[in-house]
Structure formats: structure tokens, C-alpha cells
Amino acid sequence: MTKPTLTFLGAAGTVTGSRFLLRVEDAGALVDCGLFQGERVWRRRNWAPFPADASRLSTVVLTHAHLDHCGYLPALVRAGFHGQVLCTPGTAALAAIVLRDAAHLQEEDAEHARAGGYSKHDPPLPLFDEADAEKAIGLLRPVPFGRPAEIGGIGSVTLHPAGHILGSAFAEITIGARTLLVSGDLGRPVHPLLAPPQPPVGADVVLVESTYGDRTHDPLSTDRLASTIRRTARRGGTVLMPAFAVDRTPVLLHHLKVLMDADQIPHLPVYVDSPMALAALDVYRRAIQERSPEVRAGLERDGDPLDPGDLHLVHSVEQSMRLNQPDHPCILISASGMATGGRVLHHLAHQLPQSRHTVVLTGFQVPGTRGRALLDGAKAIKIHGKYVPVRADVVPAPEFSAHADADELVAWLHRAPRRPETAYVVHGEPDAAWTLAGRLTGQLDWTAVVPRYLETVVVG
Structure with a gap:
């Protein structure tokens, strides 16, 4: 044999x-x-x-x-x-x-x-x-x-x-x-x-x-995220978070809820702009409500653990396009997490050239991806065949891995x-x-x- x-x-x-x-x-x-x-x-x-x-x-x-x-x-x-x-x-x-x-x-x-x-x-x-x-x-x-x-x-x-x-x-x-x-x-x-x-x-x-x-990861702390959000809000910008839809988005929403509940960050509107993330949120919510053994016990005690308070779920392309140039400080979570595709590319194309905005990279960035280029300090990245200048702040947040x-x-x-x-x-x-x-x-x-x-x- x-x-x-x-x-x-x-x-x-x-x-x-x-x-x-x-x-x-x-x-x-x-x-x-x-x-x-x-x-x-x-x-x-x-x-x-x-x-x-x-x-x-x-x-x-x-x-x-x-x-x-x-x-x-x-x-x-x-x-x-x-x-x-x-x-x-x-x-x-x-x-x-x-x-x-x-x-x-x-x-x-x-x-x-x-x-x-x-x-x-x-x-x-x-x-x-x-x-x-x-x-x-x-x-x-x-x-x-x-x-x-x-x-x-x-x-x-x-x-x-x-x-x-x-x-x-x-x-x-x-x-x-x-x-x-x-x-x-x-x-x-x-x-x-x-x-x-x-x-x-x-x-x-x-x-x-x-x-x-x-x-090794730094101890899990939301201090850097909180200070980034406060700083960006003061200058009237958007905090754009490219995020993996099937896990990072629920995790970020939970952290934002904890920070807003504790008044550590302004109570800003939070937009989730990814059809995949919206569908995944339903799966996570079901698991939490059904008290799946995979989920930490007690998450549901203080209401929906994935709702920071002013949560907007973006479904249509028209709604997404309006978020390319927001007229108010906000937090925008969109996929994909390494900026390899999806709606986040349109947001990056519009927001990277403006210094009032911030991009927070919340996960591992594979070499060769746009996310890795931003992490490595690129002054311009290519989106849909054109180069876009990078003037927005870029903040790594590996602690959320x-x-x-x-x-x-x-x-x-x-x-x-x-x-x-x-x-x-x-x-x-x-x-x-x-x-x-x-x-x-x-x-x-x-x-x-x-x-x-x-x-x-x-x-x-």
C-alpha cells in the first residue's frame, strides 16, 4: 500500500x-x-x-x-x-x-x-x-x-x-x-x-x-484608536477603516460601542458600507442571540454589542457614493480589509488626497496589497488604473488582529x-x-x- x-x-x-x-x-x-x-x-x-x-x-x-x-x-x-x-x-x-x-x-x-x-x-x-x-x-x-x-x-x-x-x-x-x-x-x-x-x-x-x-501583539488596547478618532473629528474628517467583513467589522463595532458608552470618543455616526459585512453581521448577531458556545458569554447583557448607538447600514450604491465626500465627521467601515477590492476603493480614492481624513489599518496587510503599500508609507497608490496621492493620515492598528x-x-x-x-x-x-x-x-x-x-x- x-x-x-x-x-x-x-x-x-x-x-x-x-x-x-x-x-x-x-x-x-x-x-x-x-x-x-x-x-x-x-x-x-x-x-x-x-x-x-x-x-x-x-x-x-x-x-x-x-x-x-x-x-x-x-x-x-x-x-x-x-x-x-x-x-x-x-x-x-x-x-x-x-x-x-x-x-x-x-x-x-x-x-x-x-x-x-x-x-x-x-x-x-x-x-x-x-x-x-x-x-x-x-x-x-x-x-x-x-x-x-x-x-x-x-x-x-x-x-x-x-x-x-x-x-x-x-x-x-x-x-x-x-x-x-x-x-x-x-x-x-x-x-x-x-x-x-x-x-x-x-x-x-x-x-x-x-x-x-x-x-508579538501589543496588549489589546483601544487608546490609540480613541485618540485617532478624537483627533480626526476635531478637524472635521472621516475615520475610514478598511476591514475584513466577516470578523473585523463586528469586532470594530463592539470596540466603538464600548468607547462611546464610556465617552472616550465623540458619539459620531458609524457607517458600515459593505454588502458582505452587512450579511456577516446578521450571522454574528444570530450566534450571539442564540448564545452559541463559540461566542463569549454575556455579550448581550448591555443590548446589541455590535451597535455603537448611531449605526447606519449602507445598502445602496447611491448611499455609498454619498460617503465618498462626507460633510460631517464620521466613522466609515468598509471592505476589503487590505484594500484589494470593493467599495472601500472608491472611498480611498476620494479621501486619501485630503489631509483632514484618516485611514486606520486594522489587520494584517499582505505584501503587494494596497493596504501594505499604505502601511509602508506610500505617497501614492493605484486605484482603478489611476494613481491617487496619499495626504490623509494612515494609522496602523495591529492590536485588533x-x-x-x-x-x-x-x-x-x-x-x-x-x-x-x-x-x-x-x-x-x-x-x-x-x-x-x-x-x-x-x-x-x-x-x-x-x-x-x-x-x-x-x-x-
């Missing part, structure tokens, strides 16, 4: 594009199915032919609903995949929102490129369309936390709470007598809305993310019931991945490896 193998089709050498191919004899399954984001060298890989026969994969296991973990699924369907997609109920609810939005943006970006004449392709085509997304959504099979589910031809998977976003999980995959643990993205013990990650299970092989593998930092990752892995044979450090920029691998070797006495893109290893 041929031993099971694992091939790193993504999240190797970069922090996006999580795709891990498991093979047992002639059977295959994919753990996560994410889009590459950031620099062009990575984004081009989304367009490369899938390096396996997609029609012969029995299963995709999704750890959570972020685009870099689920966003390639419609493209995989277009390539012939028709199997089951196993995920938690929370991930199924959010992934449907994310995939529909991703398809819409793919089609919108292709149309912008066609109308603006700045594509190298004629005509510009989307990677996938809304029909592909709907087919992918139809394959989602929700599985409750802690309940094993069969992976055809491979074994079984059990999903455990990871505390990163609603529905996020780490995967315990059993292949015969062997166990593989895939961390997905691990959350933080201090997440204001979600319960901490459950301890890891014992495993022979571990795949662990390393987004912040070479850094939903990713475990290096210390939190090591502490979580230290709780594993036994030492694995090998730990593969993935989903991180090279410096972050190698730094975390060194800590696992030095502090935990593990064999830790940073795999190469398309490398195949034996896991049996």
Missing part, C-alpha cells in the same frame, strides 16, 4: 492561498481552498491550471471562511470538482457570503479593466463567476464541532473551535492509525467576541500557520498531548515561518520544517 502524502499547493512561502492536497492511493482531498493574494507573482498562481485532477477529489475541508482559505473553491468547481465541502455551520454561513461577494468582485474588476482599457487581456475575464460560486455553495456540507465526518477514500475529519472568526476550526484528520492536525488560522485568547481556541489534539503530523510567527501571535502559537502548541513527528510551518511570510520553526525546535524540541511550494511529503 502506498503511504499517504501531503502536497503544499499554497501557503508555502507566502501568507495566502492555503491549499493542502492529501492523497491516499488513488483518492485525494484538499484541506482549505484559498485564493492567493498580494504580489503579482502570487496572484498569477490563481490562474495556473490546478495541479491535480479536480474531478477526482472526493472532499474539500474548509477550516474557515476567509478568502485565502475558501476563495478558490468556485475556480476548483470550474475545473471539475463536484465532491463534498466539509466545514462547520458558521463557516458554511459565512463562506456563502464570501464566495458570492468574491464572484461579484471578479466580474466587477474584469468590467473595470475592460472599460478602463488597462488589462493585458482582451476581453478581460474573471477567474470565476457567480454561477461558479453558486455551484460551490451548493457543495457545502456543515458538520458540527466535535463530530467526525468521512473523507471519501482518505479517512475522517473532526473540526474543533479555533477562535479566529465565527465558525473557524482546526482540523483533526485521521488516516488509518495516523493523525494530522491542521491549525487553519488560530485565534487569540483575548478576542472580544469569541471564546478562546480549544487545546490542540495529539497528532503525528502538524501543520501550523505563522502569520505572526516572528512578532484576530491571529494568534508568535507567543500565543507556541503556547497553544505546547499544550499538545504529545510531540508530533514533524511540524510543517505554513501560511506565513518566509521570515515569520522560519522564526516560528526555530522556536518550535528550540523551545518545544520539535522537528519543525518550512515546506516549499509544491513540495510533497509522506504523512503515513
